[in-house]
Each structure stands twice: as structure tokens, then as C-alpha cells.
Amino acid sequence: MFVLTCLTANAHANEALTAFEVVERSDQQMRGESSYTESTMKIVRPTWTRSMSMKSWTKGQDLSLVLITAPAKDKGSASLKRYREMWNWLPSIERVVKIAPSMLGQSWMGSDFTNDDLINQSSIVVDYHHQIVEKEAFDGEVMYVIDAFAKEDAPVVWSRVRLWISESSYLQRKVAFYDEFDELVNTMSTYDVQEMGGRLIATRMEMVPADKPDQKTEMITHAAQFDFDISDDFFSQQQMKALRD
Template sequence: MEFLKFLFSVILFFFSVISIQAQDAKEIVRKADEKMRGKTSMAEMVIKTSRPTWNREMEVKTWIKGTNYAMILIQSPAKDKGIVFLKRSKEVWNWLPTVERSIKLPPSMMNQSWMGTDFTNDDLVKESSILEDYTHSILGDTIINEREAYLIEMIPKPEAALVWGKLVVCIDKKDFLELHTRFYDEDGYLVNTMYAYDVKEMDGRLIPTRFVMIPEDKKNQKTEIIYKSILFDRNIEDRFFTMNQMRNLR
């Protein structure tokens, strides 16, 4: 009887440790997400796509509010100028000014390349929630760019229809910066790796200002996102994120 009590207490302790670790891992991911997102953010970025035979550069403006609203405006090159992506909750829309048409992107398109880059539609507009759609666990510690970091595994919840089969994220222990992320498919194969560089203070907040996405099986191919500027926690009304605003954004 005493042995059964002991065994039961060990099992309870084991599951309580797992529960605490999961909560801690989710809290670490939440802090890293909020570090780059803020309550709101308005950013200007350059996106550089490199291929073996060509290079392409885009200038982009973004407006983000919480996890439900996002707007992305392409400012250059000329042939793409005026293209807009709008996220409202789980809906993602795309405005094409050349044909004056708005298109609702189905969930099946979230794993497709965003504007020919190595980022997916979901990577940019974030239809999925890294907090609510994944189960988080701490795998251990590591060092990235001379910074001590948590190594966190993120597994999609069974009910979540997501692009990736697993993410492994390295988050700085001191400043909660996402420094390195590995993207795996449903079969466990590594697909992409994202590196974060050039940690700087922008609008009073220390963040990586350059992200590089490199496909695992495509040589001499990568996409860089470089932040030119970003403002956090400025007021953006919900009514900014409308279909009408998307069509008239300049």
C-alpha cells in the first residue's frame, strides 16, 4: 500500500513538472512574440530574395494590432506597388490593384510562398497563433550569437490546421529575442531555418532587425527581411483594418 502511495505521488509529481514546464515554455514564447509585436506596431522593411540566377528587392510597410489584425502594403518594385494583404482574425485577403480585385486566401494557401520569397503566407500574415495553436515545451539550453537561449519545441495541437509539423525556437534568456527558428514538415524533415541578426534598439525596444530565411534543400537561396524603422504601441483603430482601407491604401 505504501509503495502504491509512493508510486502515485511520483506520477503526480511527474505530470505537475510537465505542466509547469509547458506553462513556462508558453510564457517564454509569449514574451518573445510580444517583444516584436507590441500592442501595435508600424514598420517599414526591405525584403531581399536571392536566387542562383536573380535577386529581387521589395519595400514594404506593415501595420499590426494584437494577433487579430494586420495590413501589409508593398511599395516597390513598380510592378507590385499597391498590392495589399489584410488579416482580420482568421481571414486573410489580398488586394491586386492592377485588376482592381480582392481575393480571400483559403487556408490551403497559407503554406504557399509569400510573393515569391522563402517565407510562407502564414509566416508573414500569421493566420495561425504561435501561442494558442501549439503545445510548447523546453528542450534545454543553447547559445546563439553569444547569447544564452532557451531551446523550445512547438508542436501543433491536433485540432489546428497548420503549415508546419514542428517548430524549434531559440529564445534569448535575457531579452526574450527570437534568435533562431527551425521549421519542420509533418514527416519531421527540416524545411527552413530562420536566423536573426543585427540586434538594435528601435523605438526604445531591443530587437533583431534582420531576419534571414534559408531553405534546407535549395542551394544559394534565401530571403532577408530588414527593418528600416518600427514604431510600437501607437494607436491604430480597428476600423483601419477594413476591406475599404485595403483597397485605398497608399
């Protein structure tokens, strides 16, 4: 009985994950080795709303591409990330604009998401130190609450990010973003967990600014695929310009 108890205790100890391992598993759960999603973004303001449809592709942590498919005035606009470099393609003026580090915190397409939020999501794994704060409930699930602190000289927007990651699915269910003064700027919450493309994903997310609680941006995922073959060459400026709905 003593030996059995020791073996059980050791097994549980081996199952304990570090904060980095939880964040890494979360990133892998949400994007896989590769991913494709179709989604709608709804920007809500006190006096108006507008919607955009988009498609997005990722490969690993370094390659991502987002294409706007509607409305007509934005159709064909695209954002590309290759490793540490990022660009926007603006078909209305037939121009590629490189996204400098100083532009990462700017609004993406007039939404409450930043350039960094949309096309540099895996940065949370490689550009931050991680620390488990506690465990608590969110939306009926037990969460790891993890603080991520930006590494010195990392090209990031947020100095601290607090994540609520599901203990069972490793999905990020809530994320709070803090500036260099450690003041809350935005909070993202996710809902409606469903199976798509063979894995669980949160199909609805809301980004709410801390100083503008009467506005938000909602992202709804309609379709998703994961872990398919896709060439690195797909993630190029040429492809960004050539993509069509």
C-alpha cells in the same frame, strides 16, 4: 541565514517561466500591443535577385496588414489578416483574393516566406503546445530552445516549430520549421539587434530553405514604432485597397 536562503530559492523558483510564457513574452516583445515597421525584402536566387519595400501594421494577435510600396509593378499590393481570415489585394487586376487554409503554405510574393510566416505570425502562441528542450548559445547569447507542436485541427502550415529565444531579450533569434513528416523545410535566423521604437528588435532576418541552400530571402527593418493607438477598422478590406505609399 536559513530563512534568507529559502526566500532566495523561492524567488528564483517564481522567476522560472514555462515554455508557453517564454513564447508569449517573445511574441509580445516583437509586436507589442500594436506595431508599425518599414522594411526591405531581398529575394536571392542563384541567377538573380530582386527587392521589395513594404510597410506593415499589427494590433494584438489577430490583426495585421502588409503593404508593398516598391517596385512599381508590385506597389499597392497588400495582405490582410483579421482573426482567422486572410486576404490579398492585387491592384493590377483590382481583385481581392481570400487566402484559404490550403494557401497558407504558399510562397508570399515569390519569396521563401509563406503567407503564414508574414501575416499569421502570432499563430505560434495560440495554435501550438510548447516544450522547453534545452538551453544553448546563439550569436553570443543564451537561448531557450523550445519545441512547438501544432494543436490538433489547428489551421497551421508547420507541424513542429523549434525556436531559439533569447533568455535576456526574449527575441526569436532562430526558428526551424518542420512539415507533417517532421522534416526540416525552412530555417530563419535573425541578426543585428538594435533599439527601434523604444525596444530591442532584430533588424535583419534570413529565411533559408533546407533543400535549396543556395537561395534565401532576407528581410531588413529600417524603422519601427510600437504601442500606439490604432483602430480595428484600419484592418479592413477597404483600407487594404485604399492604402498608398
